[in-house]
Amino acid sequence: MIKRLLFYVLSELYGLITSCRNALYDRNVFSSKHFNRPTTLVIGNLAVGGTGKSPFVAYLVQHWPFPERLGILSRGYGRKTKGFRMVESTSKASEVGDEPLAYKRQMPEITVAVCEKRVIGVEKLQNEVDTLFLDDAFQHRAIQGDLNLLCTTYDKPFFIDKMLPLGRLRESSEGVKRAQAIVVNRCPATMTDAKKSAFESYGLPVFYTRVRYGSPVGPALNEIKNWHLVAGIADPLPFFKQAKSLGDIINQESYEDHYAFQTADFQYWEYIAKQCQADTGILTTHKDFMRFQEHLADYPNLLNHLYYLPMQMEFVSEEAEFWTWMKQSLKR
Missing domain, CATH: 3.40.50 (Rossmann fold)
Incomplete structure (x- = not known):
């Protein structure tokens, strides 16, 4: 009981701090920079993780329909280094983080970089890429992206979650107002109308995806049972x-x-x-x-x-509609 009460107090305090921070950005007390080049797409979530963001970033890059130079910029969470670093296929996870390294090895032709200060990272890549995917940057308000895509999951949506440490939210569900679309990942084969209505109640375009797993990748040809x-x-x-x-x-x-x-x-x-x-x-x-x-x-x-x-993301339906919306939003 005491522990839950403590978590509740800390959750309320954390929510107050993040709300104040967002208010200062919304009122231009804190500055937010927009880049004319490259085009920046922010892909993130309100929760601390596990929302299917990484497979969605990989999907966007692999299916990008425009003839452009693409790049991914990540904080490089978990790495032991600091500052801006380009990610190479020969890099180590301890140097660049596990997610950026996975991106690079999965898509070696794509520019991948890490930098905890995203503004500096974008500036470093301005002449390298035409479109830059800012991985897990929804709370990085110092950059004003051209498009904000908010990821959540079907079973654990942000609107039934609570603030840290009582729940998994980094900021309140009010943050959804900064998004231009909601991407619901890990959807089941059958979705209820009530659940879909809950996602769509925010007045934003909502797209539903699921995960498809491949066969295990490893050293032997033996059948593993x-x-x-x-x-x-x-x-x-x-x-x-x-x-x-x-x-x-x-x-x-x-x-x-x-x-x-x-x-x-x-x-x-x-x-x-x-x-x-x-x-x-x-x-x-x-x-x-x-x-x-x-x-x-x-x-x-x-x-x-x-x-x-291995795993990859695919749309449950309306994949063509998603790309039509994307083209219209980016004025391509």
């Missing part, structure tokens, strides 16, 4: 659920989002891998694999048994 699962992401439940369709689950371990695996963790998973038979593997997410990879040379058994599960 048994899995150890490991995930360090904000919402591992969809990953765990999908893994159950791939075989028998021996055990599953979850860590906090963007968890920096320690030596003891690698030693533990090396021990697990050493016990694995030919039909047994260790399965993780693509982002977690980025953090594992730079250490695998020191753990040969883990190297030979570690797989990741």
